[in-house]
Amino acid sequence: MAKNNAKMVEQITSMDVDFGQWYTDVVKKAELVDYSGVKGCMIIRPYGYAIWENIQKDLDARFKACGHENVYMPMFIPESLLQKETDHVEGFAPECAIVTIGGQNKLSERLIVRPTSETLFCDHFKKIIQSYRDLPKLYNQWCNVVRWEKTTRPFLRTSEFLWQEGHTMHETEEEAREETQRMLKVYEDFYAETLAIPAYTGKKTEKEKFAGAEETYTIEPMMHNGVALQGGTSHYFGDGFAKAFDITFTARDNTQKHPHQTSWGLSTRSIGAIIMTHGDDNGLILPPRVAPIQVAMIPVAQHKEGVLEKAAEIRDRLAKKFRVKLDDSDNSTGWKFSQYEMKGVPLRLELGPRDIENNSCVLVSRVTREKTFVSLDNIEEAVEAALAAVHNELYERALKNRTERTFEARSREEFLDIAANKEGYIKAMWCGETACEEELKDVTGGVKSRCIPFVEDHLSDTCVCCGKPARHMVIWGRQY
Amino acid sequence: MAKNNAKMVEQITSMDVDFGQWYTDVVKKAELVDYSGVKGCMIIRPYGYAIWENIQKDLDARFKACGHENVYMPMFIPESLLQKETDHVEGFAPECAIVTIGGQNKLSERLIVRPTSETLFCDHFKKIIQSYRDLPKLYNQWCNVVRWEKTTRPFLRTSEFLWQEGHTMHETEEEAREETQRMLKVYEDFYAETLAIPAYTGKKTEKEKFAGAEETYTIEPMMHNGVALQGGTSHYFGDGFAKAFDITFTARDNTQKHPHQTSWGLSTRSIGAIIMTHGDDNGLILPPRVAPIQVAMIPVAQHKEGVLEKAAEIRDRLAKKFRVKLDDSDNSTGWKFSQYEMKGVPLRLELGPRDIENNSCVLVSRVTREKTFVSLDNIEEAVEAALAAVHNELYERALKNRTERTFEARSREEFLDIAANKEGYIKAMWCGETACEEELKDVTGGVKSRCIPFVEDHLSDTCVCCGKPARHMVIWGRQY
Numbered sequence: 017m018a019k020n021n022a023k024m025v026e027q028i029t030s031m032d033v034d035f036g037q038w039y040t041d042v043v044k045k046a047e048l049v050d051y052s053g054v055k056g057c058m059i060i061r062p063y064g065y066a067i068w069e070n071i072q073k074d075l076d077a078r079f080k081a082c083g084h085e086n087v088y089m090p091m092f093i094p095e096s097l098l099q100k101e102t103d104h105v106e107g108f109a110p111e112c113a114i115v116t117i118g119g120q121n122k123l124s125e126r127l128i129v130r131p132t133s134e135t136l137f138c139d140h141f142k143k144i145i146q147s148y149r150d151l152p153k154l155y156n157q158w159c160n161v162v163r164w165e166k167t168t169r170p171f172l173r174t175s176e177f178l179w180q181e182g183h184t185m186h187e188t189e190e191e192a193r194e195e196t197q198r199m200l201k202v203y204e205d206f207y208a209e210t211l212a213i214p215a216y217t218g219k220k221t222e223k224e225k226f227a228g229a230e231e232t233y234t235i236e237p238m239m240h241n242g243v244a245l246q247g248g249t250s251h252y253f254g255d256g257f258a259k260a261f262d263i264t265f266t267a268r269d270n271t272q273k274h275p276h277q278t279s280w281g282l283s284t285r286s287i288g289a290i291i292m293t294h295g296d297d298n299g300l301i302l303p304p305r306v307a308p309i310q311v312a313m314i315p316v317a318q319h320k321e322g323v324l325e326k327a328a329e330i331r332d333r334l335a336k337k338f339r340v341k342l343d344d345s346d347n348s349t350g351w352k353f354s355q356y357e358m359k360g361v362p363l364r365l366e367l368g369p370r371d372i373e374n375n376s377c378v379l380v381s382r383v384t385r386e387k388t389f390v391s392l393d394n395i396e397e398a399v400e401a402a403l404a405a406v407h408n409e410l411y412e413r414a415l416k417n418r419t420e421r422t423f424e425a426r427s428r429e430e431f432l433d434i435a436a437n438k439e440g441y442i443k444a445m446w447c448g449e450t451a452c453e454e455e456l457k458d459v460t461g462g463v464k465s466r467c468i469p470f471v472e473d474h475l476s477d478t479c480v481c482c483g484k485p486a487r488h489m490v491i492w493g494r495q496y
Numbered sequence: 497m498a499k500n501n502a503k504m505v506e507q508i509t510s511m512d513v514d515f516g517q518w519y520t521d522v523v524k525k526a527e528l529v530d531y532s533g534v535k536g537c538m539i540i541r542p543y544g545y546a547i548w549e550n551i552q553k554d555l556d557a558r559f560k561a562c563g564h565e566n567v568y569m570p571m572f573i574p575e576s577l578l579q580k581e582t583d584h585v586e587g588f589a590p591e592c593a594i595v596t597i598g599g600q601n602k603l604s605e606r607l608i609v610r611p612t613s614e615t616l617f618c619d620h621f622k623k624i625i626q627s628y629r630d631l632p633k634l635y636n637q638w639c640n641v642v643r644w645e646k647t648t649r650p651f652l653r654t655s656e657f658l659w660q661e662g663h664t665m666h667e668t669e670e671e672a673r674e675e676t677q678r679m680l681k682v683y684e685d686f687y688a689e690t691l692a693i694p695a696y697t698g699k700k701t702e703k704e705k706f707a708g709a710e711e712t713y714t715i716e717p718m719m720h721n722g723v724a725l726q727g728g729t730s731h732y733f734g735d736g737f738a739k740a741f742d743i744t745f746t747a748r749d750n751t752q753k754h755p756h757q758t759s760w761g762l763s764t765r766s767i768g769a770i771i772m773t774h775g776d777d778n779g780l781i782l783p784p785r786v787a788p789i790q791v792a793m794i795p796v797a798q799h800k801e802g803v804l805e806k807a808a809e810i811r812d813r814l815a816k817k818f819r820v821k822l823d824d825s826d827n828s829t830g831w832k833f834s835q836y837e838m839k840g841v842p843l844r845l846e847l848g849p850r851d852i853e854n855n856s857c858v859l860v861s862r863v864t865r866e867k868t869f870v871s872l873d874n875i876e877e878a879v880e881a882a883l884a885a886v887h888n889e890l891y892e893r894a895l896k897n898r899t900e901r902t903f904e905a906r907s908r909e910e911f912l913d914i915a916a917n918k919e920g921y922i923k924a925m926w927c928g929e930t931a932c933e934e935e936l937k938d939v940t941g942g943v944k945s946r947c948i949p950f951v952e953d954h955l956s957d958t959c960v961c962c963g964k965p966a967r968h969m970v971i972w973g974r975q976y
């Protein structure tokens with residue numbers, strides 16, 4: 017193995033000093049992304065893309081398990097098609113990238129690079145849905161989309177990003193509403209079971225809902241510093257698009273009806289959620305189920321006879337069940353320790369001459385840094401248990417952070433005090449008026465409604481903003 | 497199950513009557529694609545996209561097995577970046593889609609929707625390659641690309657298509673040349689082992705090589721009607737791009753050198769190759785390794801007691817190893833037979849009351865239509881063997897077709913005669929001059945050089961076009 021020039025693991029800014037700089041350091045130094053010469057667009061490097069591949073594999077299996085099929089729509093939307101649903105075009109027009117030239121000629125109709133694909137799916141649904149027998153249509157697509165952004169941050173906000181967008185059509189409102197909730201639950205389970213991230217879920221207010229939707233549901237995980245990240249959304253459209261696109265079907269009672277529609281999406285932003293929920297001052301911490309390397313094997317005193325051979329043997333055993341990397345380069349052991357810590361590998365396995373003598377090795381959790389001596393006889397079971405423990409440790413830690421950083425405000429003064437002095441979510445009552453949301457955002461410099469949770473606490477009778485009767489308890493927070 | 501309205505399997509134009517119409521009928525009626533409102537762009541429907549997913553899974557494993565990592569580059573290329581390599585921009589400029597507006601403002605620099613990503617990779621390589629220790633870089637990306645086309649056909653030629661593009665950088669010319677050949681071989685194996693398609697491979701002439709490459713290698717399967725389809729290409733770039741992008745590294749001898757580069761790509765056009773190589777007048781025939789449904793189970797007399805229960809039991813057993821679909825709808829058995837034939841399902845399994853009594857079922861190959869009675873005891877093994885047989889039957893049939901449709905021409909007259917009267921490839925000697933390629937294309941109305949195969953026959957001493965001394969034997973053919 018070639019000698020590495022840079023023996024020092026590069027320094028990462030401390031989270032407490034500057035969380036934003038910490039994030040930038042981590043994504044760069046762990047080699048998740050690189051900046052490109054294209055304004056607002058990122059390069060996803062192998063280590064970052066491998067996380068996305070693991071996310072895709074996991075989510076795709078969840079989608080298919082409930083009957084969804086993948087398709088691929090064109091990336092261009094003729095301008096007239098985007099304009100068919102009024103609210104939709106108003107929401108997206110300001111952030112479109114537009115192709116005006118093709119094959120050296122000015123196009124007769126401008127093409128929008130898809131910011132989302134409701135309009136394309138509707139155009140197709142119109143052709144393939146004739147009868148109730150053609151329903152439901154349960155489609156999903158994995159693709160890139162473009163939303164022109166002024167200020168960008170890798171994974172969190174980029175002009176181009178990768179995502180999946182589900183688009184479904186149903187015979188009845190009830191079925192479509194069920195689908196909307198089902199897919200929100202899929203996202204919630206995915207965040208908890210795969211990313212080890214607990215999250216509040218609920219309904220978006222009118223102001224915050226998706227352009228063209230009747231209702232938008234959201235999953236709102238809290239980052240380590242108390243800031244919210246919209247982790248995924250699921251929309252119920254009613255028959256608004258179906259009417260705009262003139263999609264009808266012959267119903268069981270032989271009348272012509274409009275189908276009811278949903279869409280739901282989750283993007284590479286979820287990688288930002290992983291980084292900011294779990295990371296620490298030593299770098300990334302990756303949840304085992306999506307970590308490109310689950311176990312970093314570091315041989316100790318690897319020049320001694322038999323060490324590398326034994327390490328390779330153990331590596332081969334583990335590789336049957338886990339994503340394992342044996343680092344037998346001639347970098348120092350200390351450097352390797354720091355390097356794989358920085359890259360967030362959930363589990364380190366150390367193996368030296370004395371361990372081999374004792375038929376054992378050492379497992380070290382990236383989260384607790386606890387060392388465990390385990391027998392080589394049952395190393396597969398030990399690694400499996402240790403990875404499960406890392407997952408649970410991450411989840412519990414994130415849950416504790418969220419609990420500690422979720423505050424209740426029963427008055428305007430309390431709300432403003434928390435917004436000014438604490439970092440986290442605020443639970444507070446709200447009258448239901450957009451004006452109050454806007455006022456609270458203005459006076460706090462950015463605290464917005466995250467969602468109306470499915471189970472609302474009754475904190476008081478009045479809106480914290482205007483004092484009028486409260487209609488809902490809302491979770492509020494600053495956002496990425 | 498709902499009663500199907502359309503009891504008739506839709507008619508497909510006979511191949512011999514009109515191969516082009518046959519193709520259009522098959523892609524539409526087997527529900528592989530739909531036309532979109534976007535000129536030149538196709539919608540890939542679930543059945544078509546499932547084939548692409550199987551192709552991706554198979555190829556991706558082959559790439560990773562030889563050390564490649566997946567990444568994601570931006571979809572936009574700043575115009576100045578595309579212009580850095582002269583030949584490259586000349587080749588691609590005529591077919592670019594160009595974004596001129598972003599976020600409601602005219603862009604200061606126009607953005608090209610990627611037609612291929614050499615320039616973006618080079619821009620990134622420049623940043624991450626400093627030393628020979630950073631080499632090789634073995635990258636691949638799965639994405640959409642756009643090449644503006646005037647006349648389009650689903651899968652074969654569309655303005656947007658899906659593909660993978662590998663981009664690698666190497667310390668030496670030798671290593672890069674090896675990589676170019678290695679990846680061509682990966683494509684050849686993939687076509688043979690996964691798609692059951694035999695293919696000629698070889699080098700492209702100067703005229704036909706990729707814009708900016710030193711050498712282009714190609715895989716050229718022959719379609720059923722004798723027309724060629726370029727199935728994948730692998731390019732050796734030398735250090736041309738590296739020089740244009742000023743990419744250097746510190747070599748082992750401490751001097752600054754330019755790395756040597758390759759790229760290689762395979763697209764959704766490969767689905768067109770499957771359709772046109774294997775299909776027949778009854779529709780698609782899908783090679784088992786990429787077929788979304790490998791076994792269509794059709795219960796016979798399904799209203800009789802126990803038939804559907806037994807069928808479901810067998811389905812559950814088979815589903816552990818195969819992609820199986822049990823059709824228990826109330827469509828007629830005859831309709832089901834035709835439907836799954838049309839959709840190209842490689843194997844049909846029939847199960848009726850008498851079969852159940854005999855503890856057996858019937859397997860029918862989509863290729864030979866041969867019926868085999870097999871015991872239910874070892875149904876998994878029987879299905880496995882039958883699918884392997886279908887694969888081999890398809891491969892042998894395609895090979896036979898290719899052999900029968902490959903002709904040798906030793907003179908200009910022979911060449912023109914074959915070009916005018918036969919459908920297939922022509923092997924003929926060539927002087928090496930582009931002028932002769934162009935002349936042959938003109939006088940034949942479209943016969944072009946496909947490749948110079950790795951092993952050339954010596955058919956004569958002179959070029960079939962100009963009569964000057966021959967330098968190579970070339971395989972010629974019309975193309976999609």
